[in-house]
Amino acid sequence: MKLDARTQPFFSNSQPACALRGHWVSFCLVDECGSGATYGGLPYTVHDSAGQRYSGRLTKDGFARLDDIYCGPVVLVFDDLYSGIEKPYSQLVMRETYRLPITELQVRAEQSRFAETDGRRVEENPAKQNAHRFYQVEVRDLVRHTAHLPPVAQRAHPPQRHALKMMDDLGFGPSQPRLAGVVLFPNHHTVLEVRPLRALRPMLSSDDSFCALNLYQLALMSTLSYCDFGQEPPKKPEHDVHFPFDPSVGHLFAEKLSGYQEAWRVDAEQTQRFYPLYEEVPYSQRFEILPFDPQLYPQNKPELEEKQEHPARLHFFDDAEFGTDTQAFITHHDEVILIAVRGTVSPADGLRDANAHQVEFVEGVGKTHEGFYQAYQAMREFVVRYLDQFYAGQRIVICGHSLGGAIALLLAEAIRRVPDTSYNVLLYTYGAPRAADAEFTAGASTLIHHRIVNHNDPVPSVPAPWMNTTAKLWVPGAVTLFSAPGPGGLLFAAGLVRVGGNPYQHHGEQQHFMPIMLPDGTHSSILWKPGCESILEAGCNRALQLHGDMPDRDNLLRQLFQANQHFMTASYIPAAWATLRRWQQTLESDGPLVTAREFELLDHALASMRQQLRDKRLELARRSPANDRGYEHHEPLNAEIDRLHTSRERLETLRWRRLEARDVYGNHAQSSHLQASLKRWFSHRENRELSQVASIPPPTYSERGRALTLDIDSIV
Secondary structure, eight states: OOOOGGGSOOSSSSOOSSOOOOEEEEEEEEOTTSOOGGGTTOEEEEEOTTSOEEEEEOOTTSEEEEEEEOSSOEEEEOOOBOOOOOTTHHHHHHOSSSOOOOBHHHHHHHHOOOSSTTOOOOSOOGGGGGOSEEEEEOHHHHOSOOTTSOOOOOOSSOOOHHHHHHHHHTTOSSOOSSOOSEEEOTTOEEEEEEOOOEEEEEOOOOOSSOOHHHHHHHHHHHHHTTSOOOOBSSSSOSSOOBOOOSSOHHIIIIIIITTTOOOOOOSTTOOSOOOOOEEEEEGGGSOBOOOOOTTTOGGGOGGGGGGOOOHHHHHEEEOGGGTSOOEEEEEEOSSEEEEEEOOOOSHHHHHHHHOOOEEEOTTSSSEEEHHHHHHHHHHHHHHHHHHHHHOSSOEEEEEEETHHHHHHHHHHHHHHTOTTOOOEEEEEEESOOOOEEHHHHHHTTTSEEEEEEETTOSGGGOSOTTOOOOGGGOOTTTTHHHHSOSGGGGGTTTTOOOOSSOOEEOOSEEEEEEEEEOTTSOEEEEEEOOOSHHHHHTSSHHHHGGGTOOOOOHHHHHHHTOGGGGSIIIIIHHHHHHHHHHHHHHHHHTOOSSOHHHHHHHHHHHHHHHHHHHHHHHHHHHHSOTTOOGGGGGHHHHHHHHHHHHHHHHHHTOOOOOOOHHHHHGGGTTOTTHHHHHHHHHTSHHHHSOOGGGSOOOOOGGGTTOOOOOOTTTBO
């Protein structure tokens, strides 16, 4: 009677009781549509129950059959490393640090596509009909090194991992530190449906020019910088890491987007859904979170203690334990390196914000705000070390909100000046205070910086241009200006006068988001470049504080107390979203960006503000004694009156301008994937609903047929 070797005990750890041959196994790799063409010619390796190794290549249809094998299950692996020259694979395989063990299978899986546009697995695969067994597999099931691959997606037909462990326990196949491969059973044809290796990444334009896409996308990334990295374990990992916390930086990039899942939460308290515009890319072109594999990378070994590297340490900077409490994250793909710097959160941040003493900007020219400079210095090495390892000619895009915007400015200018480098930096900041003096601003004039300011945000108004104060001169409420902007925070500049040096000065091209209400109650919004400080500072409030004066200036003063206008999810993100939707609407309709009704209201507001400044200048002149040199304190008012006059002249001579696709989407305007990305974005109901503030107000009867001329330098 013939013995069944599969049911008999073993004489040794590697040899079955009766090593029968004459059996066969066949298998086929297919995509989610049942086609095996993607995997045609792919090299494979099979280990049978007697320890024999078989190598071969799949047919052009992704099929293979082995005959006369030893009785028992076999283990199938596709572990041949990629040996081609195609970018970015060749760069990732050969880079100096964290070389990736990319296999030929991974490259093929990245070239396949999902059957369902949202990445959900299909219910039935046509190839399943001709199979004895059917498995839904991922690349990580079939290769040895998996730390750089995405987590497993939910599936109805997983391979039998317990069978693989059983074979490993019995000594079948080569010894391995990690179980790799899929078990196939003899005298069966097995179909393996390989999940495509595709990822989502937030679209970012690398153009110098301002675009509505970056306005919105980088507002979301700036807000994400307030989240933790979310790694478990956060320190001293031993075997692997994961990112379970939503929202967190690690969860977004390493879990959601690498697994082809859209995400909308960038703030732990967020209830309103704001989806970034995502583009579908091959997995290797996603925003990368570096792998953790102590077997493959010696720098990951736990025994290195404080010198151990892991994703949280490589991508996330948190200086709480050293006193500056600066926080930022950094990640990259083959075209962009993204750096986002957090704004004010803790009391330590507030104290640093209030330290307006000027110090030398050692990396360049001019002087900077000491508190912001200390924060930048704390994170400089972290950023430079990352760039040394992973910069390969990408555009470096930096963003930050509030304090984070000020630090981002100093960081961006310092990076540009790193010796023997050619870093190309693009900077977007939101609600950032002044960070440096006029000399710094002049020296950094070639740094591309788009500075976003919400109309009722008081924070960009400080430090005042005349301030140069130390911690000893703080006044009550100084800290609350940043941690909880409000009436107390408005005391920040009271009675403080700059002692020597150049005045603080904003850097970059201001993009001012101005919500307005038309006479009929219609809400609207304009994003424009007013070209004067009065709109930023809501008139002369800062200048008047030289005398401790706090006049009742009705609407202008009340705007300063709308503290929620400083926060991202309450203000800047909705404003950025509304601008993007408005610009999309304008592009589709080929109409003017600003209507005649809006133009008239803005013109009236500028005229009113200029008259208020004139009245205040006259009032201060009457107060000053004849022998008092207080007229010197009127200089800020005089300068503002001149700038406001220039702004109004520009508004009066506006020329008609129509948007181009590049104004909205930057260098993605002509890309082949834009329409697919927009279709995905508009599939969410929130993005199909046009809020009133995002809509272009319809013209009145008297305006029909009238064209409004716009000035390119004033209206964006």
